[in-house]
Amino acid sequence: MLNDDELLRYSRHLLLEDVGETGQQALKNAKVLIIGMGGLGSPASLYLAAAGVGHIVLNDFDHIEVSNLQRQISYQSDDIGEAKVEVAKRKLQQINPEIKVRSINKAMPEMQLTMELIMADLVLDCTDNMASRQLINKACVDAKVPLIVGAAIRFEGQLMFFDHSETDSPCYHCLFPSSEEQTLNCSNAGIIGPVVGTIGTLQALEAIKYFVGLPSGIKNKLKLFDGKSLDWQTFTINKDPKCTVCGQH
Amino acid sequence: MKIHVNEQTIELAENTNIEQLLTHLDKPFIGSAVAVNQDIISRSHWANTIINEGDKISLFQAIAGG
Numbered sequence: 001m002l003n004d005d006e007l008l009r010y011s012r013h014l015l016l017e018d019v020g021e022t023g024q025q026a027l028k029n030a031k032v033l034i035i036g037m038g039g040l041g042s043p044a045s046l047y048l049a050a051a052g053v054g055h056i057v058l059n060d061f062d063h064i065e066v067s068n069l070q071r072q073i074s075y076q077s078d079d080i081g082e083a084k085v086e087v088a089k090r091k092l093q094q095i096n097p098e099i100k101v102r103s104i105n106k107a108m109p110e111m112q113l114t115m116e117l118i119m120a121d122l123v124l125d126c127t128d129n130m131a132s133r134q135l136i137n138k139a140c141v142d143a144k145v146p147l148i149v150g151a152a153i154r155f156e157g158q159l160m161f162f163d164h165s166e167t168d169s170p171c172y173h174c175l176f177p178s179s180e181e182q183t184l185n186c187s188n189a190g191i192i193g194p195v196v197g198t199i200g201t202l203q204a205l206e207a208i209k210y211f212v213g214l215p216s217g218i219k220n221k222l223k224l225f226d227g228k229s230l231d232w233q234t235f236t237i238n239k240d241p242k243c244t245v246c247g248q249h
Numbered sequence: 250m251k252i253h254v255n256e257q258t259i260e261l262a263e264n265t266n267i268e269q270l271l272t273h274l275d276k277p278f279i280g281s282a283v284a285v286n287q288d289i290i291s292r293s294h295w296a297n298t299i300i301n302e303g304d305k306i307s308l309f310q311a312i313a314g315g
Contacts, residue, residue: 040315128315153314176311177292178279191314200315222282222289224309235284235307240291 002028006098010052023212024052028098030211031055033116035108035136036126037084038062039196040150040203042074044124047204049092049099053211056092057116058085059104071193110135117143122210124203125149125172134179134245137172140164141246146210147172150203152196153189155227159202160237161210161218164246170220170239171246195227250302267295270306280311 002010002024013019013027030053034041037060048056064072064079064087072084079087085103092101108116113135117123123145125136133149140147144165149172151158162169202223206216224233241247252261254274261270267283267290283290284307290298300306 036315038315126315128313130311130313133313151312151315153312156312158312174291175282175289176280189314196315233287233307235282235287235289237289238291240293242293243291 001025006052009096009098013051018214019212026211026213027052027208028054031057031119031121032124032207033057033059033120033122034124034126035059035132036128037072037074037088038068038126038128039071039152039191039193040126040200041124042072042088043197043200044126044150044204044207045088045092046074046095047201048207049096049101051204051208052096052099053207054098055100055102057102057104057120058088058092059108059116060084060088061105061107071191071196073193073197110139113139114143117145120145122207123147124207126200126203130176130179133172133176137162138245141171141173148203148206148210150199152199153191155192155195157195157199157223157225157227159199159206159218159223159225160221161206161216162237163216163219168239169246170237171243173245174240174243175222175237177240177243192227195225198225198227252300252302252304252306254306255308261300265300267298267300270300271295271308274308276308282309282311283307 010024013024032053034045037058062084064075064082074088074091083105085105089101089103123140141164146163149160220237222235222237251258286305
């Protein structure tokens with residue numbers, strides 16, 4: 001049951017036929033793991049906390065640097081040198097004291113990630129490197145936990161959703177099978193803040209839709225965003241029967 | 250035959266597969282994703298996927314930033 005404060009706080013959700021009290025209760029019961037608290041994780045976590053997602057776990061091992069502040073909107077100049085997850089946790093609790101936020105201030109070893117996935121309903125991959133992305137994908141496939149992947153560089157964004165609770169779901173590895181590739185990241189290629197913010201915001205939107213039971217428009221799809229033209233392209237991701245991560249399941 | 254690669258029309262020999270197309274365009278295999286008519290072709294199917302006249306090919310790179 002929602003208390004009086006919550007009924008007031010979430011009144012704009014309660015007006016929505018697609019959310020209502022049932023959906024808000026589902027958000028309150030939801031457990032989300034956000035891995036990476038940079039340019040994607042900042043807006044994603046802010047929106048999910050504000051929306052009333054009841055259990056949010058934040059994971060990152062970075063400390064805030066001045067070069068983060070151009071796009072990582074959870075942080076301000078006073079926070080430089082502090083652990084991202086601790087500052088972000090404080091911020092989320094200030095926005096919404098009704099929810100529980102837990103922080104994991106380290107690079108999680110595989111076993112800890114597996115343990116965290118037992119407690120998670122959904123994972124947002126907001127990381128900044130291919131090795132982490134492959135590790136998270138494999139762990140989510142094994143644990144059958146749905147995964148919303150965001151990525152951004154320069155003026156480009158990528159967004160995808162894999163529901164690993166379904167056995168015939170493709171996975172991130174079906175799309176990008178190599179972890180050793182020289183992929184572009186924000187520190188070597190640059191990034192525009194609102195582009196990574198758009199993708200992180202859409203990860204939050206897809207998460208909210210998932211929790212309230214709305215179908216995702218991007219399941220097994222890859223969305224490519226062009227921040228210059230504002231054009232989106234949509235591609236279907238097919239399961240690779242020879243995929244070394246999800247092909248055996 | 251004529252095909253479209255990232256919105257540009259190019260001339261390509263008949264019976265070309267995706268691996269051959271990437272080589273022809275001097276694109277790296279690693280980190281690339283390829284879609285034919287909006288359908289992403291898994292890496293393991295590149296060699297046996299033959300490109301047809303008029304196909305719309307999309308080539309893009311994995312990005313990891315966040």
